[in-house]
Amino acid sequence: MSLVELAREVRENAYAPYSHFKVGAAVRGKSGAVYRGVNVENVAYPEGTCAEAGAIAAMVAAGETELVEVAVIADSPTPVPPCxxxxxxxxxxxxxxxxxxxxxxxxxxxxxxxxxxxxxRFDASHMDNA
Structure with missing residues (x-):
């Protein structure tokens, strides 16, 4: 199954009772393992979690810290970029x-x-003198 298909599949598990805008994400770690995430809303909107953040958290929880491929899917007229x-x-x-x-x-x-x-982008190289 492709990364997009895996993101499409997990998207169905999104918790979006307020916006009804479900998003699924999948990231492939350097090891080749795939980690998936969904958006999780909260009635206090700023407290929600994006699908990409969930997939990254799953990857880090599994002990990986480098991703090599990303897929994000939503029911939208055009592809939705990450926030x-x-x-x-x-x-x-x-x-x-x-x-x-x-x-x-x-x-x-x-x-x-x-x-x-x-x-x-701001990255770790900017912290070399810290």
Whole structure:
């Protein structure tokens, strides 16, 4: 099963009783293992969790700290990019050239990279003198 298909499958488990906007994400760690996440809403909106953050948390909980591929899917007219916070989270664990596939449930796709999603990113190299 492709990373997009795995994200599509897990998307059904999203907890989105307020927006009804379910998002699924899957990331492939350097080991080849796949970790998935969904958006989890909360009645206090800022307390929710994005699908990408959930997938990254699952990867880190499994002991991996590098992702090599990302897929995100939602029921939207066009592919939905990660929010700003999730772009930074992806940049923390992936390289600029790491492929990211953004997809819709109707089959539209946008293939990009972490570097294209977050140009001029802040990364660990900025902390070399700290």
């Amino acid at each position: 700003g916070g999730c772009r930074q989270k992806l940049a923390e664990f992936g390289r600029a050239e790491t492929p990211v596939t953004l997809a819709t449930t109707s089959g539209a796709r946008l293939d990009t990279t972490i570097g294209e999603l977050l140009p001029g």
